[in-house]
Amino acid sequence: SQKIEQNSEALNIQEGKTATLTCNYTNYSPAYLQWYRQDPGRGPVFLLLIRENEKEKRKERLKVTFDTTLKQSLFHITASQPADSATYLCALGASNFNKFYFGSGTKLNVKP
Amino acid sequence: GAGVSQSPSNKVTEKGKDVELRCDPISGHTALYWYRQSLGQGLEFLIYFQGNSAPDKSGLPSDRFSAERTGGSVSTLTIQRTQQEDSAVYLCASSSGLAGEYEQFFGPGTRLTVL
Numbered sequence: 003s004q005k006i007e008q009n010s011e012a013l014n015i016q017e018g019k020t021a022t023l024t025c026n027y028t029n030y031s032p033a034y035l036q037w038y039r040q041d042p043g044r045g046p047v048f049l050l051l052i053r054e055n056e057k058e059k060r061k062e063r064l065k066v067t068f069d070t071t072l073k074q075s076l077f078h079i080t081a082s083q084p085a086d087s088a089t090y091l092c093a094l095g096a097s098n099f100n101k102f103y104f105g106s107g108t109k110l111n112v113k114p
Numbered sequence: 115g116a117g118v119s120q121s122p123s124n125k126v127t128e129k130g131k132d133v134e135l136r137c138d139p140i141s142g143h144t145a146l147y148w149y150r151q152s153l154g155q156g157l158e159f160l161i162y163f164q165g166n167s168a169p170d171k172s173g174l175p176s177d178r179f180s181a182e183r184t185g186g187s188v189s190t191l192t193i194q195r196t197q198q199e200d201s202a203v204y205l206c207a208s209s210s211g212l213a214g215e216y217e218q219f220f221g222p223g224t225r226l227t228v229l
Contacts, residue, residue: 006156034214045118045205045220046157091156095214101170102147102214106156 004029008092008105015082016113023077023108025092031070032094037077040089040107049090050077082112116140118221120206126227127196135191135224139208147218148181148191149205157205163189164212196228 005028015021025035033054038046052059052068052075059066065078079086089107119138127133139146144165149157159173163183174180178196183189193200203225207218 008156032214036214036217045207045223046218047220048217051215051217093157095212101159101162101173102218103159104149104157 004032004094004103006092006094006103006105008090008108010106010108012109012111014111014113017082017084019082021079021082021086021110021112023090023092023110025075025077025105027073027075027094031073034095035066035068035075036093037064037066037075038091038093038104040091046091046104079110082110084112084114086110087112118206118208118219120204120221120224122224123222124225124227126229128229129198130195132192132194133196133226135193135204135206135226137189137191137206137208137221139187139189139206140219141187143208143210143219144186145209145211145216146183146189147207147209148189149207150175150202151205151223152202160191160204193226196226198228201226201228 007026036051037049039049040046050059050066052066063080067076089109091104091107093104095102121136146163148160151157161181162170178194181191203223205223207220209216209218
C-alpha cells in the first residue's frame with residue numbers, strides 16, 4: 003500500500019512570508035496528487051490537483067510541484083496571511099483508482 | 115447549492131451498541147467515500163462506492179463495519195457492537211468520478227464517542 007509522509011511538526015511562519023509544506027510518498031507514483039485544507043472541526047476542503055505529467059500547478063497564492071523522481075510534492079503559499087492557518091493534507095489515489103490515501107497533515111501557523 | 119451532509123453530527127453510544135451513520139452526497143456525484151479520522155490523525159480510508167460497481171471494502175477495519183449505498187445516492191455506515199477504539203470522526207465525501215482525478219467534497223463529519 004501507499005505510505006504518505008508529511009511533517010508532523012507544526013510550521014510557524016511570519017505573515018507575508020512563503021510557507022512550504024512537504025509531502026513524500028513511497029511505493030508507486032500516483033497518477034494524481036491532491037492538496038486539501040482542514041480547519042478544526044471541519045471536513046477537508048480541496049485546494050489543488052496536479053497530474054503526474056505536470057511539474058507545477060498554480061492557483062492564486064498557491065503553488066504545487068510534483069517530482070515523481072523524488073516521490074515528493076511541495077505546496078507553497080506565498081504572501082501568507084493569518085487566515086491561512088490550518089492543517090494541510092496531501093492525498094493520492096491508488097493505482098486502481100479505488101482507494102485514496104491521505105497524509106496525516108501539517109499544521110501551519112501564520113503569525114501577524 | 116447543497117453540499118455533502120451527514121447525520122447525526124454527534125453520536126454518543128455505549129460499548130456494544132450498534133450505530134448507523136448517514137451520508138447524503140452531492141446530487142449527481144457517482145463516487146462516495148467514507149473515512150475515519152482519529153484525534154490529531156490523518157484520514158483513514160474505509161470504503162469507496164463508484165456508480166453501480168461493487169464497493170471497495172478493503173479499508174474496513176473489521177467485520178463489525180459495513181456500508182451500503184442505496185439507489186446510487188444516500189449511504190449508511192453501520193458499526194456493530196461498537197468498541198471504544200471506534201471513537202473518531204467519520205467523514206463522508208463525494209466526487210464526480212474516479213478517485214484522484216476529481217476533487218472530493220467532504221461533509222462536516224459525524225463525531226462518534228463510544229463510552
